[in-house]
Amino acid sequence: MALPDEDTIVAFPVGDLTATATVLHVAPHADRLAVFTDRTSIHPVDHAWPDQPADSGVLRVDGREYAIRDAVVAATDGDALHIGDLPVRTGTAGWAFLVAHLVDGDAGIGEGDEVELEADVATRRALSAGHTACHAAALALNRAIAGRWTKAAREDALGSPDFDGIAIATSRIEPGGSVDRYRLNKSLRRAGFDANGLAGGLDELAASVDDVLAEWVAADARVRIERVGEHLTDRRSWVCELPGGSARIPCGGTHADSLGELGGIRVSFALDDDGGTPVLVMTTRAGAAPAAA
Numbered sequence: 019m020a021l022p023d024e025d026t027i028v029a030f031p032v033g034d035l036t037a038t039a040t041v042l043h044v045a046p047h048a049d050r051l052a053v054f055t056d057r058t059s060i061h062p063v064d065h066a067w068p069d070q071p072a073d074s075g076v077l078r079v080d081g082r083e084y085a086i087r088d089a090v091v092a093a094t095d096g097d098a099l100h101i102g103d104l105p106v107r108t109g110t111a112g113w114a115f116l117v118a119h120l121v122d123g124d125a126g127i128g129e130g131d132e133v134e135l136e137a138d139v140a141t142r143r144a145l146s147a148g149h150t151a152c153h154a155a156a157l158a159l160n161r162a163i164a165g166r167w168t169k170a171a172r173e174d175a176l177g178s179p180d181f182d183g184i185a186i187a188t189s190r191i192e193p194g195g196s197v198d199r200y201r202l203n204k205s206l207r208r209a210g211f212d213a214n215g216l217a218g219g220l221d222e223l224a225a226s227v228d229d230v231l232a233e234w235v236a237a238d239a240r241v242r243i244e245r246v247g248e249h250l251t252d253r254r255s256w257v258c259e260l261p262g263g264s265a266r267i268p269c270g271g272t273h274a275d276s277l278g279e280l281g282g283i284r285v286s287f288a289l290d291d292d293g294g295t296p297v298l299v300m301t302t303r304a305g306a307a308p309a310a311a
């Protein structure tokens with residue numbers, strides 16, 4: 019069977035855990051088998067911005083069940099098939115972008131099989147909570163750190179200078195939280211961000227971010243994903259109806275339905291160093307605060 023010529027249809031952005039699908043192609047990949055289907059509920063890790071890890075889950079066919087060891091994005095131009103490490107930017111014309119489900123190499127799965135895909139609910143919930151907390155914390159950080167800008171900067175959806183969007187280097191979603199690294203480099207300082215004395219005020223910064231987050235969690239701000247189509251590369255946005263307005267962040271991941279669902283969001287900060295460039299590290303945790311002893 020030929021390689022798929024259309025992007026995989028994805029059900030995870032609307033929160034689906036299961037999908038019934040047809041196998042379009044299988045290909046060996048190292049000691050595993052990459053399984054390509056017309057649709058999937060399994061969130062793959064993105065090669066360009068690998069913030070949210072892949073779902074864990076299973077693939078069922080004819081009463082047999084195979085563990086999905088990993089899920090990555092693949093691309094094909096009809097001739098070559100690249101799995102995980104892509105030679106083109108996502109969305110490049112003439113290429114189809116696919117979810118590759120990696121199963122054990124001896125799995126009995128073939129083209130044309132009707133399969134059921136199911137993402138593990140506990141992993142999905144924990145990563146969704148972590149991803150939602152990550153975006154809320156980024157917006158709260160923008161607000162809490164706004165006083166350090168001495169020049170006008172690009173604004174976020176709530177009107178604060180977009181420190182997160184301007185300084186972010188990497189974002190890693192974990193079960194129930196996230197770790198974001200912000201580079202405090204020369205160009206950020208030239209743009210008007212004053213990092214003087216930040217090292218001595220990390221606990222105060224965390225307290226003011228936590229205050230904003232507590233207000234938003236108490237308001238049980240609704241969260242949804244908006245998308246222009248059902249395919250893997252169709253543009254998607256995280257939208258959150260915060261008390262200060264509707265916030266929108268481009269996002270390919272999965273999310274909770276509201277901030278209240280998380281029970282609470284708290285952050286902590288540390289300063290790190292990346293080859294001489296200071297890096298502000300924000301660690302975010304979703305969940306109710308531990309009861310005071």
Ligand SMILES: [Zn+2]
Nearest residue numbers: 268269270271
């Ligand atoms: Zn996101």
